[in-house]
Amino acid sequence: MVNLEFRRDRVLFRWGDQKYEWVIEPRYWRNPAIGVALLAILPIFVAPYPHILTMITTANLYAAIAIPLSLQIIGTARLNFGPQLYLGIGGYTAALLNLHFGLSPVFTLLAAILVCGGIALLLSPTTWIAKGLYFSLITLILPLTFLDVTFIYGDIFRGEVGLVGMSPLLSFKKVTWNYLAYFYLSLLLMLVYLWVCDKIVRSRFGVSMAAINENEDVARMMGVQVDRYKVFYYVFPSILSGIVGWFIVHTFRTFAGVTYLPLEFMTKILIIVIVGGRAFLYGAIPGAYLISIVEDSLRAFGPINYVLFPLVLIALIVFLPRGEGLWGLYHKRHHRDYYPALHVRRD
Amino acid sequence: MLRVANVSKRFGGLYAVSDVSFSLNEGEVIGLIGPNGAGKTTMLNLICGVYQADAGAIEFLGQNITAMPSNRICRLGVSRTYQIPQPFQAMTALSGVAVGVINGKKRPHMSLSDAALEASYYLEFVGLFAKRDTLARHLTLYELRMLELARALATTPKLLLIDEVMAGLNPAESSQALEMIWSAQEQFGITILWIEHVMKIIMSAAQRIVVLQYGKKIAEGTPQEIAANPIIIEAYLGGRYAKAE
Numbered sequence: 001m002v003n004l005e006f007r008r009d010r011v012l013f014r015w016g017d018q019k020y021e022w023v024i025e026p027r028y029w030r031n032p033a034i035g036v037a038l039l040a041i042l043p044i045f046v047a048p049y050p051h052i053l054t055m056i057t058t059a060n061l062y063a064a065i066a067i068p069l070s071l072q073i074i075g076t077a078r079l080n081f082g083p084q085l086y087l088g089i090g091g092y093t094a095a096l097l098n099l100h101f102g103l104s105p106v107f108t109l110l111a112a113i114l115v116c117g118g119i120a121l122l123l124s125p126t127t128w129i130a131k132g133l134y135f136s137l138i139t140l141i142l143p144l145t146f147l148d149v150t151f152i153y154g155d156i157f158r159g160e161v162g163l164v165g166m167s168p169l170l171s172f173k174k175v176t177w178n179y180l181a182y183f184y185l186s187l188l189l190m191l192v193y194l195w196v197c198d199k200i201v202r203s204r205f206g207v208s209m210a211a212i213n214e215n216e217d218v219a220r221m222m223g224v225q226v227d228r229y230k231v232f233y234y235v236f237p238s239i240l241s242g243i244v245g246w247f248i249v250h251t252f253r254t255f256a257g258v259t260y261l262p263l264e265f266m267t268k269i270l271i272i273v274i275v276g277g278r279a280f281l282y283g284a285i286p287g288a289y290l291i292s293i294v295e296d297s298l299r300a301f302g303p304i305n306y307v308l309f310p311l312v313l314i315a316l317i318v319f320l321p322r323g324e325g326l327w328g329l330y331h332k333r334h335h336r337d338y339y340p341a342l343h344v345r346r347d
Numbered sequence: 348m349l350r351v352a353n354v355s356k357r358f359g360g361l362y363a364v365s366d367v368s369f370s371l372n373e374g375e376v377i378g379l380i381g382p383n384g385a386g387k388t389t390m391l392n393l394i395c396g397v398y399q400a401d402a403g404a405i406e407f408l409g410q411n412i413t414a415m416p417s418n419r420i421c422r423l424g425v426s427r428t429y430q431i432p433q434p435f436q437a438m439t440a441l442s443g444v445a446v447g448v449i450n451g452k453k454r455p456h457m458s459l460s461d462a463a464l465e466a467s468y469y470l471e472f473v474g475l476f477a478k479r480d481t482l483a484r485h486l487t488l489y490e491l492r493m494l495e496l497a498r499a500l501a502t503t504p505k506l507l508l509i510d511e512v513m514a515g516l517n518p519a520e521s522s523q524a525l526e527m528i529w530s531a532q533e534q535f536g537i538t539i540l541w542i543e544h545v546m547k548i549i550m551s552a553a554q555r556i557v558v559l560q561y562g563k564k565i566a567e568g569t570p571q572e573i574a575a576n577p578i579i580i581e582a583y584l585g586g587r588y589a590k591a592e
Binding site (some may be wrong): 225 | 395397416418421422425427429433435436438442443446447449450451457458459479483498501502503510536
């Protein structure tokens, strides 16, 4: 009735008419499942060190910003140099509404989505008008402008000190539990983003998106509704990064424009996208973890880390193989996967 | 089917196309010839909506397409190939063609695998099925041209605009390409507007030929009429040859 059979590469399990098989050869393992499992059991090893737990929570959030950014870079065929703008908008919307009007996190989430979506929709025509470098310049300036606004209207935004005391998403009696809960929530957020974006990239829309990234004019000539797609791929990732801002507000319970809006933060996210694997979605995760670890370990060197950090990043970009980032180390050439080529300058 | 009426287009002070009119009937193969810089490719770009005409009107199947964006023109059934192949470099041949299958007309419920199945039909048709998983940047010139043809056919065109497919191909390849275009016309029943520099091919292929020079239409007629026309001999070879004839 019950029969267990061991083959070279798989275990067969028969029960009545049913047959189950489990492939034991590593190259056939479902790699995403392994990755998720590894990330899920990571806290077991680092739980005693809240400092490291915070670091990997931050890494998850970095990845949660970098994944939609990758989608945006491919879908609009333009390199966005200001991914942190919507993080700031979403974060400030949630924080201000929560502090001044006492809205619960559920409503602030809705508000953050609406505000980010609205502003992104207003700004989305820039993806039609501005090409290549000009788009990058415009997006570079916007978050810096917003940062200035937080200083000018300091009584509302509290640009220098930041807003504090927002209501938490979850609160447990033990502080360690809080850290753990926030790690798992951030992991969930990141994985949901990865899943959603991956679904898009692997669908029929992903193929059209790749065509837009490769050559907008030819794609348009083949019937791709380029303008419509570009609006979507600008607005949707913007909303996703706005939600990350909301998440930061309600977990860290402090939000300052001066942390998230300056160029420094933007560089970090872009480096994650590039070092991770040239806007390849999965690459964002190893990239984010690597960058957080490097950032954290260099902190021990004191003020010199501001010099060391860029040096390490340059070394990473230069020495990783084929310009394909960390994912390139692992990635075997499945040509069916679209491995995006990034061009800042297009004509 | 296609009616081009008094179309003009200028770049700065230069008239690339000025006051050109011609029309295509269903099922015809029309050649568009002329010396370098005569405005042939500009004419093509005007029809597909890359450029907007400054004056005149272009009608396709009774609809005015003069100011339409190219994706809408494509959905009406106009498709083109490029003089310099413009493949999607980092995409496989199959997914490049699948883009055309998915977007060429309204197909709201087509999944990627269905599109790949249909795309593989077009790849098989042009003889590139074995290269379906090769990145476009690794294909040869001939293969690229065939990929362009497959991509254009995948959008299910009624009118195909061909821009110098033979340029850079050796004789064996160009006769293969010619055969491919013939069988495409036969199988899919498309009308073709064909720009070509190789006279031997266009003279045998086209039923009617339109000749452009300096952006103006200087002649139109059957290949025999065109070959005998002294104005065209003058345009191509110079005045001395025209007199010697």
